[in-house]
Amino acid sequence: MKQEYALFPGCVTSAREFSCELSTRAVFKALDMKLRDVEDFSCCMPACLVHSFDYVTGLALTSRNLCVADKLGLDILTICVSCYGNFMRAKHLLEEDRFLRKKVEELLVLTGRTYTGKAKIKHVVTTVYEDIGLRNLRKIVTKPLKEIKAAPFYGCHLIRPQTYVNFDDSEFPAKLDQLIAATGATSVYHKERAGCCIGCGAFLGGVSELASFRLATGILDSAKEAGADCIVVTCPYCLLELEMGELKIARETGKAYNLPVLHYMDLLGLSLGLNPKELGLDLHRVKATPLLEKIK
């Protein structure tokens, strides 16, 4: 029987980064894994925003999504690492703190929903790594991307904090490098690979454009100096921040990186022989044309 997941695209993907949703759907179809669209999902209710206003209420709003998946009997599959980290955090708190769980359940009862904790939280990258595995992945790659040097950018919530996000080492992660290598591409080491894009509040959130600008400069410099042809991210927020950063830096300083930013689903899709348009690569702000020329 086909493996099925409850797809949780998240707000940034649904409203802005359509390419991430296109590539995820195309890749999972190619992998013969089923995605179910769930109309009762909402925003993940990020802790940095919603829980800051009221801890218990924020947690209840996040947990409502977990209850929806529990009822369906499906694991949640996120495209965004912020959603992934937020759900992992909520699940951890509900499992570890009985007092807090009771408070949350007092709010959930208003909706008629129950938290059972059966649904697992997955991200597209953790799913490919854990449910398919590197060995199988190497077997199903039909178009190895040998010509490409990719700079991994892990994304904070995929690897931190290890208390509840236990996918990889938070200081020296290696699994995205391994997943890149499985596509046939070369993963290049660069110093900002486990850094932060400040996605939560910058170009889009309006908190600090200066912070965004500086962080994007550091990450792009780091990848470019390592000789990368592209940056590979795991999160639509990182993709948005780095692409917007690249355009802003070019506009304000004249420095042109010409460094495409791909979600790992894009890279995997290319290695499975999928059409770049089907993956939404033409929707990216930084054109992937030079990269696509290399793999023709």
Next chain:
Amino acid sequence: MLTRNLAVERGKFPERPMSLIKQIVKTGRTLEVTQARDLRRASLGLPKIGETVSKRALDEIQKIAKKGFPWRLDEK
């Protein structure tokens, strides 16, 4: 986090996050999906998702928010 909660209780919070909270309670999402954006999704072959999450989901969010965020959601 609890210090932030205390600050909010005392009415001390930046305007931008509060506008996002209101947006979430109104639509179920942090980012607005306009009709034009939804049409764009459809033109790319993605399912249309509407300007708000499903009615049931929105009702549930509003029930939790009304009980848990008793302050200032209706102000401004």
